[in-house]
Amino acid sequence: MNFLRFIMSSITVAEMEARKIRHDSTELWTRIIQPALWLLVFGETFNTIRAMPSGSFSYIQFITPGILAQSVLFISIFYGITVVWEKDVGIITKLLSTPSPRSSIVLGKSLAASLRGVFQAIVIFALSLLIGVKIRLDPFDIVGVFAVVILFAMCFSSLSMLLASYMKTRDRMMGIGQALTMPLFFASNAIYPISVMPTWLKYISIANPLSYVVDAIRSMLLVGTYKNLPIDILALTVSTTLFLVLASRTIKKLLE
Amino acid sequence: MHPDPTTLKASSVIAIEAGNLTKIYRDGIRAVNDVSFSVKQGEIFGLLGPNGAGKTTTMKMIVTLAKATSGTLNVFGINVFKSPETVREMLGYVPQSISVDTDLTAYENLLIFAKLSYVDKKERNERIKNALEYMDLTGRANDLVKRYSGGMMRRLEIAQALVNLPKILLLDEPSIGLDPSSKKQVWKRIKQLNQDFGITILITTHDMGEADELCDRIAIMSEGKIAILGSPTDLKKDVGGDIVTVNFVSSCPTISFPKEIGKIIHNNEKSIQILTTNGEEAIPLIADFFRSHEIRVESISINKANLDDVFMKYAKRRLEDGLYKDIRKTRRDFVRYSR
Numbered sequence: 001m002n003f004l005r006f007i008m009s010s011i012t013v014a015e016m017e018a019r020k021i022r023h024d025s026t027e028l029w030t031r032i033i034q035p036a037l038w039l040l041v042f043g044e045t046f047n048t049i050r051a052m053p054s055g056s057f058s059y060i061q062f063i064t065p066g067i068l069a070q071s072v073l074f075i076s077i078f079y080g081i082t083v084v085w086e087k088d089v090g091i092i093t094k095l096l097s098t099p100s101p102r103s104s105i106v107l108g109k110s111l112a113a114s115l116r117g118v119f120q121a122i123v124i125f126a127l128s129l130l131i132g133v134k135i136r137l138d139p140f141d142i143v144g145v146f147a148v149v150i151l152f153a154m155c156f157s158s159l160s161m162l163l164a165s166y167m168k169t170r171d172r173m174m175g176i177g178q179a180l181t182m183p184l185f186f187a188s189n190a191i192y193p194i195s196v197m198p199t200w201l202k203y204i205s206i207a208n209p210l211s212y213v214v215d216a217i218r219s220m221l222l223v224g225t226y227k228n229l230p231i232d233i234l235a236l237t238v239s240t241t242l243f244l245v246l247a248s249r250t251i252k253k254l255l256e
Numbered sequence: 257m258h259p260d261p262t263t264l265k266a267s268s269v270i271a272i273e274a275g276n277l278t279k280i281y282r283d284g285i286r287a288v289n290d291v292s293f294s295v296k297q298g299e300i301f302g303l304l305g306p307n308g309a310g311k312t313t314t315m316k317m318i319v320t321l322a323k324a325t326s327g328t329l330n331v332f333g334i335n336v337f338k339s340p341e342t343v344r345e346m347l348g349y350v351p352q353s354i355s356v357d358t359d360l361t362a363y364e365n366l367l368i369f370a371k372l373s374y375v376d377k378k379e380r381n382e383r384i385k386n387a388l389e390y391m392d393l394t395g396r397a398n399d400l401v402k403r404y405s406g407g408m409m410r411r412l413e414i415a416q417a418l419v420n421l422p423k424i425l426l427l428d429e430p431s432i433g434l435d436p437s438s439k440k441q442v443w444k445r446i447k448q449l450n451q452d453f454g455i456t457i458l459i460t461t462h463d464m465g466e467a468d469e470l471c472d473r474i475a476i477m478s479e480g481k482i483a484i485l486g487s488p489t490d491l492k493k494d495v496g497g498d499i500v501t502v503n504f505v506s507s508c509p510t511i512s513f514p515k516e517i518g519k520i521i522h523n524n525e526k527s528i529q530i531l532t533t534n535g536e537e538a539i540p541l542i543a544d545f546f547r548s549h550e551i552r553v554e555s556i557s558i559n560k561a562n563l564d565d566v567f568m569k570y571a572k573r574r575l576e577d578g579l580y581k582d583i584r585k586t587r588r589d590f591v592r593y594s595r
Contacts, residue, residue: 005374012371019368020359023400090355097319098372099345099420255321256281 006107009100013108017115028116032123035071039064039127042191052192057222064133065217066190068124068145069152072117073184073210076153078177079113080160084170087254096255103248106161110244113157114150121149141220148220151236152213158243165250184210189218209239269297269332271424271456272318277327279313287313289480290327295424297332300450300457302467304563305477311460312352314477315428318458319349332423345373348417352428352460354409358402362393362412365401366419373420380419387415391445407438414445425449427459431466443469464563476567483570492561495569498535499559500542503527505552517541535560 021028039060046052047060054062086092095105125142128135160177167173185191187201188210194202205211216232219225272295279288288310295301303311316322317329320340329336331343356365366384375383388394391411401409410430417425430446431439447470449455461467467474468488475485484491500518507525518532532538535558546553 008374009372012368015371016357016360016364016368019364020357023359023361089358090351090353091357093321093351093353094349094355094369094416095372096321097344097347097349097351098369099341099374100372101341252321252323255316 006101006104009098009104010108010111012100013095013105014111014115016108017112021115021119028119031071031075031116031120032127034074035067035120035124036127038067038070038191039124039133040131043067044131053196054193058134060131060133061135061222062193062218063191064124064128064135065221066188066214068121068149069188069210069214069217070185070190071120071124072149072153073156073213074181075116075120076113076156077160077181077184078173079109079157080164080167081170081173081177083109083161084164084168084173084254087164087168088170092251093255096252102251103244106158106248106251107154107244109161110154110157110247111150113160114153117149117153118146121146135221136224138220138224141224144220145217148213148216148233148236151233151240155209155236155240155243158240158247162243162247162250165247165253168254184208188214190214209235212236270330271295271297271299271332272301272458273328273330274314274318275328277314277317277329278325279310279317279322280325286480288317288324291477291480291482293475293482293485295456295458297423297456298450298454299472300446300459300470302471302474303458303460303477304462304464304467304471304474304567305460306462308479309477310480311477312428315349315426315458315460318343319347319426320344345420346423348420348422348425350410350413350417350425350427350430352432354413356401356409356412356416358404358409359400361398361400362388362404362415363397365412366416369416370419375420383419383421387418390418391415392441405438407434407441410434410438410442411445414442414449418449421453422455424456424458427457429460429462431461431463439466446470464567467563474563476563476570478567478570484566488563491563491566493533495561495565497531497533498538498561500530500532500535500538501527501557501559502530502542502546503554503556505554508551511549511551514545517545 043060043063047058050059052059052062083092096102160173163176164173167176187204188208189205190210194205194211197205212232212235215228216236219227219229274294275292277288277291278286280286291310291314303314305311313322317324318331318336320336320343324337331346334343336343357368360368363384366387367380370380370384385394388397391414393408393412393415396404396408401412404412414427414430427446431442434442443466446457446459450457459466459470471488473485473487474491476483476491486494499521504526508523508528513520513530517538518530520528521531522529530538530542539556539558543553543556
């Protein structure tokens with residue numbers, strides 16, 4: 001059955017990533033340093049000086065979902081670099097010359113990115129529990145958070161692959177990644193609430209997918225009310241599907 | 257004379273058929289320009305030419321990695337443009353640059369590839385085992401590929417292309433950058449695959465020795481076009497054959513030389529040059545001839561017609577031009593990936 005084959009191929013591409021990580025997981029651990037610093041240094045400091053209006057939650061509680069989302073964002077937006085590198089060493093050529101449909105390769109790659117995202121999420125969970133951040137530990141909510149993390153990583157890694165199809169070099173992808181991550185991060189509700197933003201920035205943050213992700217994770221980890229959750233998930237699903245379809249169509253350009 | 261290999265393997269089934277195939281890149285470069293050829297089932301077919309002749313682009317169009325601008329392309333009668341996935345199921349492809357994942361083991365590379373090629377789960381391990389054995393890699397199957405030598409990586413790539421038992425194996429510059437002994441080993445395997453399993457093989461190469469050694473038929477490409485197509489033997493015959501030079505101890509009396517052996521094209525007092533169709537076979541005949549006429553021969557040398565002469569004749573340039581860049585690049589690949 002074709003659909004079954006399609007899913008099998010995607011899982012195989014993700015499996016390839018998992019096996020690589022098993023052989024050498026150095027990158028995963030070094031990727032932890034940045035979010036850890038945000039939590040431990042930035043979070044703790046601002047928690048102490050109480051400079052941010054974080055509502056009924058402590059500031060460190062407030063930014064934990066933000067940092068989680070941010071670290072997954074970084075991984076997935078730079079995932080295009082990995083794909084360009086794999087193109088340079090011929091792996092993409094090889095993958096695209098198999099009978100597997102191209103879209104299944106793209107989906108698989110995005111699943112591979114979310115595999116890394118999930119690892120980040122686990123470590124940030126562990127870290128925040130370790131430093132005593134109070135988060136809700138409802139099993140359904142945790143499953144929900146991981147689902148959002150997976151979807152989110154798929155969304156931005158496929159956007160990254162879409163961009164990589166046109167950019168084609170690692171240097172350019174590095175530049176694009178840098179140019180995208182910081183604006184996305186600062187124009188979101190990750191480290192401060194939207195209410196403190198200047199008006200123009202508020203508008204930008206509404207169009208910023210990261211805001212929806214942070215909102216979704218925050219509602220599950222902290223608030224426990226799911227009023228905005230359907231909209232958050234819908235926005236994320238729509239953009240993920242869109243980017244996946246587009247990237248599947250453009251990935252061949254990477255080889256040109 | 258050796259029997260012509262093409263008549264031995266003659267098969268009426270056409271494996272690959274290209275008709276007026278053209279690829280124009282966006283910058284207006286005609287990489288492949290109105291090329292037509294057909295590859296018969298069971299033969300080893302070579303696309304020979306220098307850098308930028310359009311060999312790799314032609315191959316990429318067959319593997320559906322590049323889209324033709326115009327023309328027709330069929331693999332076992334199936335339209336490559338309409339059913340790319342069905343076509344890819346029949347192919348095994350080894351690109352020019354190293355394409356195995358050096359962060360995985362050899363076994364894992366084959367496993368992933370087998371899964372992506374939808375090899376039946378029950379047969380998968382058996383096929384991987386056979387492919388590793390066939391390529392002489394069993395002992396190192398669980399080592400990370402980055403610890404492999406260049407020749408081993410190339411063999412692993414061929415093993416990888418074999419797990420889905422392809423009907424056609426496409427090899428883009430299979431021995432580029434390899435040292436002579438690895439090269440010989442790779443050649444041996446390629447020939448074996450063709451003989452043992454009847455796999456149709458298409459190779460691209462700039463190496464005349466390789467084309468001569470492996471191919472039943474060759475299409476010489478230059479600037480996006482096929483300059484000439486034929487078996488290496490015929491092509492070499494076409495440029496006139498081998499020249500045997502005989503040097504005498506003392507000046508040679510005028511003699512009439514038998515036409516069956518060759519034609520004298522040049523002579524002076526102490527030496528003559530004879531044009532023959534096959535130099536090696538002619539030498540003993542020539543030696544016998546002079547011995548029977550009691551003419552003492554000092555030395556006999558042979559200047560073999562090679563595909564470079566053929567290339568020179570049809571493409572009006574030498575094959576070696578601009579070749580070293582490619583070799584260096586692939587050598588760098590090997591160095592970079594093996595640590």
